[in-house]
Amino acid sequence: MSIENVGFTLEEATISSVHEAMKRGELTCRQLVEMYIKRIEAYDKKGPSLNSVIMINPKALEIADELDKKFKESGFTGTLHGIPVLLKDNVDTGDMPTTAGSLSLEGVVPEDDAFITKKLKEAGAVIIAKANLHEFAVWGETVSSILGQTINPYDLTRTPGGSSGGTGAGIAANFGIIGIGTDTINSVRSPSSACSLVGLRPTVGLVSRDGIVPYSMTQDTAGPIMRTVEDAARVLDVIAGYDPADPQTAWSIGHIPETYTAFLNKDGLKGKRIGVLKSAFGTKDIHQEVNEVINNSLEEMKKNGATLVPIEENIDTDKLVKEVSVHLYDLKAHLNVYLQDLGSRAEVNSLADVIASGKYHEGIEENIKFAETLDIGTPEYNERLIKRAQLRDQVMRIMAEHNLDAIVYPHQKRPVVKVGQPQAERNGVIGSVTGFPSCVVPAGFTKPTDTAPIGVPVGLEILCREWDEGRLIEIAYGFEQATHFRKAPVSVPCLEG
Known part of the structure; x- marks a missing residue:
């Protein structure tokens, strides 16, 4: 059935536009699921070959049929009835493999769904596909040994940001409506900035991490990567x-x-x-286009009250990544708990096993080998925790002194990097080190070029209190x-028929 025949436009569809069309019959x-699968088949491995999807859910149509049956009987099954989800492949699915982008976990099916996977399904959503990520989410270009490099749909020579870049590229390209990413330093907001999307990193403790690698x-x-703020709010509710x-998550009560x-x-x-x-x-000169886009956005904020x-x-974000963030110190201890729980389902039960297997992308080798030498509870680790508490106080003091509702800045000081380059000068670490909520929203585009016909997206980041x-x-x-x-x-234009 063609999109035109049903009076519904798939491209840029929202939760409410889908539900209205369903109510009208x-x-x-x-x-809906067929249309999205058709787009994935047309554009993910063919056409621009975005390479964002690790696996389409083989039961997606069966689940859709069941939801249609329930809808006929008693209406919507939940607030996200029938809405397709692109789930980052470090979020457990008990009926599909969860690989974290690594060949070391190829084919490993977890015991059950992650908490957020369960919540999405209970609300009626359909997990349509598992999306690519930077392997084990350890950096920001979205390249993995399980799938390779994901491409930015706005400029096929650039990365989509990361680590949740498969989700970002896929939602930007209209391969689904709900995108789920995870965020340790920048990873929900980086692809949102690079792909003209809304990316919301919640306060640590608002959303359960159970069942997330x-x-x-x-x-x-974990947080939503969406095309609209309204849809991000709807997903956060769930x-x-x-x-x-x-x-x-006990801290979220109240x-x-x-x-x-x-x-x-x-x-x-x-x-x-x-x-x-x-x-x-x-x-510097490399920052000027982003600065122009952000300054224009700031003018819009003023115009609107x-x-x-x-x-x-001065808050030096590069210094925060190098000297305050505890990501690499936590990696071995925290990842090992997850890998040990996999038991005989996986060939690897520790970070040391992953390294010994050799089944990972060479791009993460330096980071994971370094992480294997680090640990929690060391004097250097504890010093970072003290610096983290100091940053929290510093941000709260700035907000109190100036009576602020929020702080804003460009998510990335320069346009997202080309494929083959390391991600640079991202500012998301302020939210991730403090644990405060922040949201990236589309702020506009750089000037069009041969490879970026409408320009490269730029994201404005908004930070609020816990x-x-x-x-x-x-x-x-x-x-x-x-x-x-x-x-x-x-x-990724509209498909005919």
């Missing part, structure tokens, strides 16, 4: 909450509103005091509705 879950439980969280299997959609206020910028972190902007406050205090997701969503939504900067990539 113009769309079934099966038709860990990198650093001190900093790990995946947030207490899970006994992740004790950190901090979760009835619904995050209550904060979808078109005038969300009005009356807000927003700090502009000047040290997060680059000063926000008061901008320059923050002169548990202040409601205000974060309000500011992000107000900005999105005032600007509508999101554009679909031209490399």
Whole structure:
């Protein structure tokens, strides 16, 4: 059935546009899933060959048929009824392999679903595919031994950011509606910035990490990578909450509103005091295009009622990655717990086993071998934890002194890098080291070039206080509705029929 015949447009579809079409009887879950699979087949390994999908769910159509049957009997099964999800392949699925992008875990099917996978399914969502990631989520270019390099749909010579770049490229290319990523330093927000998407990193403890291949439980969280702020809020409603299997989520009790959609206020910028972190902007020629895009976004914020406050205090994000973040110190201890639990299902039960197997991409070798020499509880590790607490206090003091609702800055000081280059000058570490919530929203594009016909996307990052997701969503939504900067990539056009 053609998209035109059902009076429904697949490209840039939202949860509400799908549900409206279903209510009108113009769309079934099966038709929707078929359309997305058709797009994945046309563009992921063929055409621009984005290489974002590790595996399409072999039971996706069967699940869709079951949802259609239930819909006929009693209407929607949940708030995400029939909505296709691209799930980063470090999130457990009890009915499909979860590889973390590594050949060392090829074919390994976990015992059961991750907490967030269960929550999505209970809300009626369909896991349509597992998406590529930078192997074990350890860096930001989205290259893995299981699948190779994922490509940015806006510029086929560039990376899609990472580590959740398969999810980012796939959602940008309209391979699904809900994207789920994980974020230890930049990994939900980096692909969102690079692919003109909304990426929300929640407060650590709002979303359970149970069943997610860990990198650093001190900093790990999971969050939505979406085309709209509204859809990000709808997904957060489903995946947030207490899970006994992740004790950190106990801190979320009392901090979760009835619904995050209550904060979808078109005038969300009005009356807000927003700090502009000047040290997060680059000063060289390579930074100029991003600075122009972000400065234009700041003008839009002012036009829509926000008061901008320059923050002169220096926060050196590169230094935070090198000297404060504990990601590599946590990796061995935290990953080993997950790998040990796999038992006989996997050939590797520790990071040392992964290294000994040789079944990983050479690009992560230096990091994982270094991580094997590090550990939690050492004097250097504890010193980093002290610096982390100091950064939390510093950010809170800046917000208190200037009476701020949020702080903003470019997510990445320069356009996302070309394939083959290491990711550089990302600012997401502020949110991940503090554990505070932050959200990247589309801020516009660099100038068009031969390889980037509409330019390379640039993301604006908004940081709020701990548990202040409601205000974060309000500011992000107000900005999105005032600007509508999101554009679909031209490399993956509408399919006929």
